[in-house]
Amino acid sequence: MTGGKISMVVAPPVIAAIAARAATGTPGVARLEPGVRGLLAVLTRAGRQRWTDADPAPTEGVRVRFTGAGLIVHVDIAVRSKGPAAEVGRAVQEDVAREVDEQTGQPVDAVHVHILDIEPEL
Template sequence: MKTDLHDTAGGVPRTESVITSPVIAAITAHAAMTVAGVVRLEPGLLGLATSLAHAARQRITGLDPTPTGGVRVVTDDTHTAPSIRLEIDLATSCHDQTAAVARDVQRAVTRAVTVATGLTPTAVTVSVLDISLKGGGR
């Protein structure tokens, strides 16, 4: 995803920012995991394979892998302004109200992604795939 900032007087590009989906996914995962009541992200089968490939690539380059399983970033660069949709699969604690936790995740993720990238997600979809009987969440 590219963002061009133009000088208002001359229309000449001053800066070009390139923000990749894995960066947005890492911000999303971190923000979701900081919400009280979230026990873990649920990557699913496809997400697990993608997450393992991402982790292997980062280990080869000597970087610590960022857990992003359970997060999908859908970008749309076809319009004038780029847009992103985020999909998060997670497990909550049985000690917390699931709907409230999902709503708090939506708010925390929207805020974190906007602050870190300057892009406001058009949608943040939270799917609760499991309610854990153990642990109290974060």
């Protein structure tokens, strides 16, 4: 296409997979927590996999929305008890926003982190 502008939007499941990897790679994060919405997504994904033989990247605990305000990512996590949970949450926000922007070229307008569990250190 010569002289035309090409527009591209990365699909929410791809963004969710990138966000999931970034969140679980953040120090202090024990795991993603699917919660009730995430469990429904797991069931939907499992059904889709059966019909299409696809094996999409795990995204349980991550939700992505495009709104008038831009790209919003919600991440539900469990953290390790070593260190302040709020610091881990802020680090997840930064890591997710950076990775999504770097890998997709789409800036993230907000990352909402919900800490649903604190895992004790053994």
